[in-house]
Amino acid sequence: MSDPTTTADAGMYPPLPGPQEAPLPAAVGIATGLDAGLFEWFGNLGIFSWRVLKAAVTPPFEGGELIRQMDDIGSKSLPLVALAGAAIGAVLSMEVRSSMTRFGATSLLPSAIVFSIVQEMGPIITGLVVCGRVGAGIGAELASMKVTEQIDALEASAVNPYRLLAATRIVACILMLPLLTLAADACGLFMGWLAQTLTEPISLRQFVDAGFRGASLSDFLPPTFKTAVFGLIIGLIACYQGMRTRGGAEGVGRAATNSVVLASLFVILADVVLVKLILVIFH
């Protein structure tokens, strides 16, 4: 690095302060009571979010980079998400069958599997899998760019890094998560049917008819689109952690880890809030 005293942060704005901290000041804050670091962390995240939002809605727009990120986040996450969805579908089918048999309610098995996967398991599993793959990838990539001054080079070239790097990734996450969730749901339902039919033969059509009987769009669309919020969380946290990294290789590793840990935590917490909101608004 050129000068050990350099704070090295996004130029014309006041720099996002502090060296890379322990995974989450909030973790300490929660454990020991409310802590100034907790508010500072959220405050800085708020500043970062505002800068990204301003950059995202003002031209020139980075359409090419957005498409590239959608491919990277969407199509390259698809096999992993599909596999996770399929596994969950199979497990759920076996577990629910065991419970339903105990209560003599095996006729409700298709509905139980469909509703469980589409309303909750599909979205949350997709969110957590993407947290791991995409969150770590974005966090590490941007952190690596930060410590090698590539982000400074972008700024010096009069290119807004919040627009080119952060906004494109966040928007791509928001757009791709619902689509990935649909894929996870489809694979989960298919494997759920397969596990069911190996025990008690039932055609796929009968399974689907029974599963969706009495259901409406409000049962399925809100849970699917809530994953757009997951995408926002994953993209925002990962970009924030990456772009404020300091400390060389150790900092890059920390950024990748923190991105996954924090994004996962916030996705789970957001799910609690979103489920309640969906129940209040739609049911």
Place this chain on the structure above:
Amino acid sequence: MATAFDTAKKQDEHAEGAGAFAVAVEGVHKTFGNLKVLNGVSLGVHRGETLAVLGRSGTGKSVLLRMIVGLETPDSGSVCILGQDIAGFSLDQLGVVRKKMGFLFQHAALYDSLTVGENVGFPLRHHRKDLSKGERSDRVNQLLAEVGLENALNKMPSDISGGMQKRVGLARALALEPEILLLDEPTAGLDPISSGEIDELVLKLQREHQMASIVVTHDLHSAKTIANRLALLDKGNVVIEGEFEDLEHSDIAFVKEFLKQS
């Protein structure tokens, strides 16, 4: 046919006026935590002139350079680029100024996911949309030829040496035909032969493009070769500024010690 970019460039050249500094830093202070890095530094560089900023490691030379390009903000003082004080500039305003500057980072800071050609063409792709793809490609080839790397177009930054990376960084810094060139330790980490080649390259480019250049370095030999004037920093202050002969004949103890050790 003149483009909007060429017309704007000419208008700025008229506005600047004869004799004015292209870069003027006045009374700049900067503190990081408890460490005072710059303590009222004032410097100026004219168009066509090269100023070398020397000093020991950690004396704020690179911080000064980063302030000029807007990557750091001074606690107090002013930084004027082509007659405009950039303090308080919005992002868009700063972007306009930055397009007139080229910056070579100490470690080149090449985008490691792009090829050499894509790195050099990056500023053109973002800021010269008036050029066709073929014209941008020609310009990239021309820039790489200027720095002697016409055969490295499709190589990745990780596939080339440190000296070659510096050359690519220099080519990228020149992509938008800047009026001001900032070089942060251009010969740091290079062997004497490669350092000499970089110095010759900078001299050649300066002769051809007549930019206002500021070179931060601790390499006195390099500074003597490429700079018209030298400024020596110590403890956040400019200890001496002038031609090399002024430093040689100085009675200031720090200057004598610095020359002796270099």
